[in-house]
Amino acid sequence: MTAGPVARVLVDSPLPQLDQLFDYRVPERLVEEAKPGVRVRVPLRSGGRIADGWLVELAESSEYEGRLAELDLVVSEVPLLGAEVWALARAVADRAAGNASDVLRLAIPSRYVRVERAWRAAEPDPGELPAATAVTGYEAGVVEAGIAGGERMALAADPRPIKLPSGEWVGAWAVTLAEAAAATLAADRSSLLVVPDYRDQEQLQAALAEIVDPRRVLRTDARQTGGARFRAFLDAGGDDARIIVGNRSTVYAPAARLGLIALWDDGDALMNEPLSPGVHPRDVALIRQEQSDAALILLGHTRSVEVERLVEIGWVRPVAAHRHVRPRVIPTEQQAAPEPGSARIPSAAWRQAQEAVQEGPVLVQVARPGHTPMLSCDRCREPARCAACGGVLAVPRAGGAPRCTLCGTSAASWQCPVCESTKLRAVTVGASRTAEELGRAFPRARVILSDGERPVLRVGAEPALVVATRGAEPIADGGYRAVLLLDGERMLLRESLRVAEDCLRWWSNAAALASPGAPVFLVGVAGALAQALAGWRQLEWAGTELAARRALRFPPAVRVASVTAPHSGVERAIAAATAAAPGVDALGPTPVDDELERAIVRFDYGSGAAVARALRAEMIRVATERRRPVAGRRPQRPRVLRVRFDDPEVP
Incomplete structure (x- = not known):
């Protein structure tokens, strides 16, 4: 010793x-x-x-x-x-x-010596604490009492834009989070506010600036310089209560007397952590809430199926908003065919858009950026793919016969492998092409394009047609006078367990940007999903979706872990996991490449710790196993065993 x-x-x-x-x-x-x-x-x-x-x-x-x-x-x-x-x-x-x-690499930013020394020498000036405030839009005192009591709450967001005293417009959700954080700060406790991207962060910071001393608000995100982010981290670790706003890594930030952790739109794909070990900030927040006894708020226009499971088991308490108004959603699947030259817009929606654009901005949401139209079979709606390589078929910008977007092979003699039809139809036209078509159809209207390459954060109240890809919709002063949700059929063709959940979230977030009473047209979608959006019954839909996944033993009804390794490695990992706890089973393996395979291990939440220990032990065994080189042979590929729990890419 x-x-x-x-x-x-x-x-x-x-x-x-x-x-x-x-x-x-x-x-x-x-x-x-x-x-x-x-x-x-x-x-x-x-x-x-x-x-x-x-x-x-x-x-x-x-x-x-x-x-x-x-x-x-x-x-x-x-x-x-x-x-x-x-x-x-x-x-x-x-x-x-x-x-x-x-x-810790996710939690703690890179060190800057100059910033660290300047921080040590500076006099602290945290700013004033705000007066006690109420969270509007909910039953009086419910949210404030939940924060004071360290409760876990799932809040349904108020679906409308709000004008701040400064004249700036933000989503009502941003005001809700700002008021919750201000109430926490008034008790001299810190808050962590986690949002998917900088667009949401800009709205939240604008709402906070109205009710909180800016010196009490810290920003931590990847758009900052390294020095600025490190300085914010140092300030967050001080003795003064703060409101810390940022993207998914903010959930790890140090905080004095943590009183609130809040996540906006936890189902957004940008919330998925791509870096190892790939834990979703919602799960990190649940762990931290237990460790700190802080309150937890999960806020969204829709409820993710993961949060619905937590509500059903009683781990999270649902809190409904007082909705005096809700978006007026109109499904158009049974309406008349699109007008000629109308960019796939049904006649009723076309007429409403013509009237609305005379009064203010009109939002047109599309599925993808770019120009080239994507194609499917006209009869059975099967996505059109190249016979040579399986790539997606599209019409070139210059016109002519459809071609493969991967290998460039012409598809002039294409035939559907499902129904043998030879007729194609455009199911998705890129944002650029849509903007061009609408510009010709509305020659007197200004057309604004917003996508990942050309983001627009805000538009004024002046008449304009705003064409935006999903998730890139600007907020409009006073709200949009009409919203057209195009390409719904194409969005639902994506092969993913979460496709319906994602679409409902995209459409709900866009519909919440409409001014009160403005029409929101959902084009090309019918059935339960369209009815849930039209009736603004996303919570009921989440419950139905969870029940369906529970019957099939799909996440989040159960937890999963993907295991990638050579065949023998996958078999050993599966054997270790199934021996660790009862009720563990595996799907697969399926080939990943010439040497690697992947299997999906499924297990109940109560077995998670045992399965994690078993797979961890197997990873250590593989990493420490030594193989002697054989003389005259090429060095063998290093042994591989990759494990990811709750893998979002599991279809």
Whole structure:
């Protein structure tokens, strides 16, 4: 046993066998600097390398019997890893069979020495606390009481735009979150407000600026410079209560006396974390809420099926909004055929758009950017694909016969493999092409295009036709006088378990941008999904969808983990998972490439910890297994075992 002081260090490494705390002796020269939470550099005995790491805690002694290596260097002057964030990172990593160091890489931005030293020298000026405020749009005191009591709440958002005292227009949801955060701040507690992208962040910050001292609001997102983001992180870790606004990584931000975690539109694909271990911020928020006893708000125009499951089991309490008005949605599947030259718009919607554009802006939502029309079979609506490579067929911008968008092969003699029809129809026309068609059809109207390459955040109240791809719709002053939701049929052709849920969310968010009483036309869609949107019954639809997935044992009724490895590796991983807990089964494996296969392991939520431990042990076994090279043969491909829990790409 080694006497202290002893530093317990997490090495910053993607290797699963290094995901544990290692003991290092603190030399005399570093005793004053070595504090819990600082970045350090430590020696690794394998290879004699120096590695980065985090000093997680200090101990008086170590149980290791041998001689401890010494800390090499203390890197940061300020402790950056707080105990609360470390506990969160450890829990998140264990839930997903991942590395805590990967989670900390998401949670803590890169260090800037100049910024760190300037922050240490600066006098703190947090700004004033706001007066107590109420959250409008809900039963008096319900949301405020839930925040004070640390409850978990699913709020239905008010679907309309609101004019702020400054004259700026934002979605009512932004005002709801701003008021909830202000109520939390009035009690001298911090809030974490997580939104999908910068468009939502701009609205939320505008709403906060009306009721909260701007010095109390911190922004953390990828659009900031590295130095600005690091400075915001340092401010968030101070002693003053703050409102921290940002994208998905904001859920890990340090916060003094955390009182509220709020997520807007948790079903948005931008909320999916692509970096290892790939844990959704909604799941991170649920873990952090339990650890901190803060309140949790999940807000949206639609309710994700994951949140619906939490509501049904009683883990989250639903809170309805007082809806004096709701969007006037009109499905057009049974209406007359499109007008000539009307960009696929049915006659009734066409006439309404002609009238509405005389008064103000009209929104036209389309499925995809670009110009080229996408095609399907005219008889059975099967997507048209190239016979040579399976790529999607489209009409070239210059005109002529359809061609494959991948290999360029002409499809002049195309025949549907399902019904043998030879006739094609356009199911999706890109945003650019739609804007051109509408410009010719409405020669006196200004046409505004908004997509991922040319984003437009806001438009005025002047007459205009706004053509936007899904998720890129600008907010209009006073709301849109009419909304046309095109390409619904094409959106539903995407092969995904979540396609209907995603479409309902896209359409609901666009419909909520309409001014009160303005018509919202849903083109090309009928059935239960259209009825749910028309009646603004998204919550009922989420319950029905969850019941269907439960019958099929699809997520989120059960949890899943994707396992990718060579055939033998997949079999061993499946065997380990099924032996870990009862009721675990697997789908597959199916080929990924010439050497790798993928299987889907399904298990109940109660078995998640056992399955994660079993698959983690298998990952460590594969990573530490050594294979001797064979003389005269090419080096073999390194063993691969990739595991991702709750994989959003599982169809």
